[in-house]
Amino acid sequence: MERKLGNKIPRVPVREQDPAQRARNFEEVCLGYDLSEARREASRCLDCPKPACVAACPVSIAIPEFIRALAEGDVATAASVIARDSSLPAICGRVCPQEIQCEGSCVLGRKGEPVAIGKLERFVADTSRRESISCAGRRPLNGDRVAVVGSGPAGLACATDLAKTGYDVTIFESLHEPGGVLTYGIPEFRLPKETVVAPAIEDLKQLGVKIETNVVIGRTLTLQDLMGQEGFQAVFLGSGAGLPKFMGIPGENRNGVVSANEFLTRNNLMKAYRQDADTPIYVGRRVTVVGGGNVAMDAARTALRLGADVTVVYRRTEQELPARKEEVHHAKEEGIHFELLTNPVEVLGDERGWVRALRCQRMTLGEPDESGRRRPVAVPDDFCEIPADVVIMSLGTSPNPLIASSTEGLEVNRWGCLVADEDGATTVPGVFAGGDAVTGAATVILAMGAGRKAAAAIDAYLKGLKS
Numbered sequence: 001m002e003r004k005l006g007n008k009i010p011r012v013p014v015r016e017q018d019p020a021q022r023a024r025n026f027e028e029v030c031l032g033y034d035l036s037e038a039r040r041e042a043s044r045c046l047d048c049p050k051p052a053c054v055a056a057c058p059v060s061i062a063i064p065e066f067i068r069a070l071a072e073g074d075v076a077t078a079a080s081v082i083a084r085d086s087s088l089p090a091i092c093g094r095v096c097p098q099e100i101q102c103e104g105s106c107v108l109g110r111k112g113e114p115v116a117i118g119k120l121e122r123f124v125a126d127t128s129r130r131e132s133i134s135c136a137g138r139r140p141l142n143g144d145r146v147a148v149v150g151s152g153p154a155g156l157a158c159a160t161d162l163a164k165t166g167y168d169v170t171i172f173e174s175l176h177e178p179g180g181v182l183t184y185g186i187p188e189f190r191l192p193k194e195t196v197v198a199p200a201i202e203d204l205k206q207l208g209v210k211i212e213t214n215v216v217i218g219r220t221l222t223l224q225d226l227m228g229q230e231g232f233q234a235v236f237l238g239s240g241a242g243l244p245k246f247m248g249i250p251g252e253n254r255n256g257v258v259s260a261n262e263f264l265t266r267n268n269l270m271k272a273y274r275q276d277a278d279t280p281i282y283v284g285r286r287v288t289v290v291g292g293g294n295v296a297m298d299a300a301r302t303a304l305r306l307g308a309d310v311t312v313v314y315r316r317t318e319q320e321l322p323a324r325k326e327e328v329h330h331a332k333e334e335g336i337h338f339e340l341l342t343n344p345v346e347v348l349g350d351e352r353g354w355v356r357a358l359r360c361q362r363m364t365l366g367e368p369d370e371s372g373r374r375r376p377v378a379v380p381d382d383f384c385e386i387p388a389d390v391v392i393m394s395l396g397t398s399p400n401p402l403i404a405s406s407t408e409g410l411e412v413n414r415w416g417c418l419v420a421d422e423d424g425a426t427t428v429p430g431v432f433a434g435g436d437a438v439t440g441a442a443t444v445i446l447a448m449g450a451g452r453k454a455a456a457a458i459d460a461y462l463k464g465l466k467s
Contacts (some may be wrong), residue, residue: 010294011042011113012408013204019333023304026188026379029093029330030119035073035161037282044108047117053117059157060450061085063102063117077130079390080122083135087160088448090129093334095186095443097324129199136285137167138207144462146186147172147232149403153182153444155238155437156204157451158458162236165459169202172215173357177214177269182438182444184269185261187298189305193268209380218402223410226431233465234430234458237418240401241436245395247290251347252393254285256355260291260299260394261406267302283308284389288358290344291394292316297327299392300336310336311386314365315343315376339386341365343376348392356456357385399437407431415440423462424454432458 003074015031016022022029022308033041045067053063062081098104098118106114112436127133144167148159151173177183182197191197205211215221217239226232231317246252263281266272268460270279287303289296292314304310312331317340321328332338339360348360362382362385367373411419411427415437424432434450436442 009044014119023334027190028192033123035385041065041116048289054100056105057102058445059085073125076133078124079133080135087157088200089121090125092445093118094191100308131180138164142166145232147226147235150240151178152240154447154451157448158455159209161455163209170210173213176213177435178211184265187302218406223407237433237437239437241397241399241441243398243400246393249346253355253357254320254347254349255353256390260295260392263299263392264411279345280450287390288388289392290388292321294323297323297331301395313339320373355385355391360384396433397441423457
C-alpha cells in the first residue's frame with residue numbers, strides 16, 4: 001500500500017453504536033476498525049524522521065514503527081513493537097487522551113486531522129488477542145521478591161516490567177477483583193471488563209505475577225510487614241487516589257448525594273446495573289452530576305443508561321471542560337443536558353431528608369487563574385434550581401491516607417500525595433511509588449509511565465545492594 005499520502009487521504013472514521021441504541025445498553029460505544037480500515041488509516045502516517053508523537057507519548061511507544069508494520073498488514077510485528085513499551089495497549093487505545101498526547105503532536109494535525117494513533121493501537125491489540133499473537137517473555141527468576149500495592153495501571157505496568165526482568169512479583173489489591181480504576185472506575189461501555197481488562201490481567205499472571213486480593217495494606221498488612229516477615233526486598237506503591245472530594249455546601253449530607261467514585265464502583269465492579277446484582281443502585285428520575293472531567297462524563301452516561309434524565313453542572317464554559325472532547329460529544333449525542341457557567345451552592349431536600357433540587361448560582365468568566373483557565377466569578381443575585389432525585393459529586397479524588405499514616409517516615413505533601421522523586425523513590429528506603437498516589441488523579445498512560453520508571457529504578461536499587 002502506498003504510504004506518505006498524508007492529508008490526501010481523509011481520516012478514516014470509526015464505526016460506533018447508534019446514539020439512541022447505545023443510550024439504553026452498556027455495550028461498547030466504539031466498534032473499532034477492521035483490517036482494511038486500519039491499513040488505510042495507517043497509510044496516512046508521514047513516518048517523520050523526528051516523530052513528535054513518540055516524544056509526546058508518556059511511555060515512548062515507537063509509533064511510526066508500529067504504524068509502518070500495520071500499513072503493510074503485519075499485525076504481529078506491530079504488536080511486538082508496541083509490547084516493547086506498553087503492557088496495556090487495548091486499554092490505552094480506548095481510554096487515553098491521545099488528542100493531547102501523541103495525536104496532539106502529529107504533524108498532520110497542524111493543517112488537518114492527525115493520524116488516529118489510539119484507534120490503531122486498539123486495533124493491533126484486539127487483533128493480537130483474537131489471533132493469539134503473544135509478545136510475552138521473561139528472564140529466569142533472579143531470587144529477589146518485589147511487592148506491588150495496587151493493581152491499577154501503575155501497578156500493572158510496574159509488575160509487568162519487573163516480572164519480565166526476572167523478579168518474583170506479588171500484587172496486593174484491596175478490592176475483590178484486580179484492575180484498580182480500570183475495573184471499578186471506567187464504565188463497561190468505554191472499557192469492557194471481560195474482553196479487555198480480564199485478558200490484560202491474565203497476561204500478567206502468565207508472566208508469573210501473583211495477585212492477592214482483599215488485602216488492605218496499612219490494615220491487613222503494613223509496609224513493615226511486607227519488607228520484614230513477608231520477605232520482600234522492595235515495594236512499589238501504586239495504590240491510586242480513591243478518596244472522593246466534596247464541595248462542603250449546605251445539604252450535601254442529604255440522602256441521594258453520592259460521590260462519582262461510589263456510584264461508578266457500585267455499577268462497574270459490583271455490576272449493580274444487572275437485574276441479578278446484589279448491590280443496589282438508585283438514580284430516580286432525575287440525576288445531576290457536578291463536575292466536568294472524564295469521571296463526570298462516565299457517571300452521567302452511566303446514570304442515563306440506568307434510566308435517568310441527566311444534567312451535568314459545570315462552573316465554566318464548554319471550552320474549559322477538562323473531559324475529552326470525544327466523551328463530551330458522545331454524552332451530547334446520547335441526550336445528556338449541560339448547565340454551564342453554573343455553580344452549586346446548596347442541596348435542597350424534602351421532608352424525608354432526600355434530595356429534591358440543586359440550588360446553583362450563575363457564573364461568568366473573569367481573568368485566568370493559576371491553571372491558565374479563566375476564573376469563574378459569581379453573578380450577583382442570579383440563582384436557579386435544578387430538580388434532582390440524585391446528585392453525583394465528581395470533583396476529583398485524593399490518595400487514601402491509610403498507608404502513609406501507618407508507615408513511619410513515609411512523607412506526603414499538603415495534598416495528601418506520597419512524596420517521591422522523579423524515579424519514584426519515596427522517603428523510605430526500598431519503597432517506591434507512582435501514578436495517582438503521587439500525582440493525584442491523572443490518566444491511565446501517565447500512571448503506566450510512572451510504573452515503568454519505578455520498575456527500572458527498583459531494578460537499579462536492588463542491583464546496587466548486591467554490588
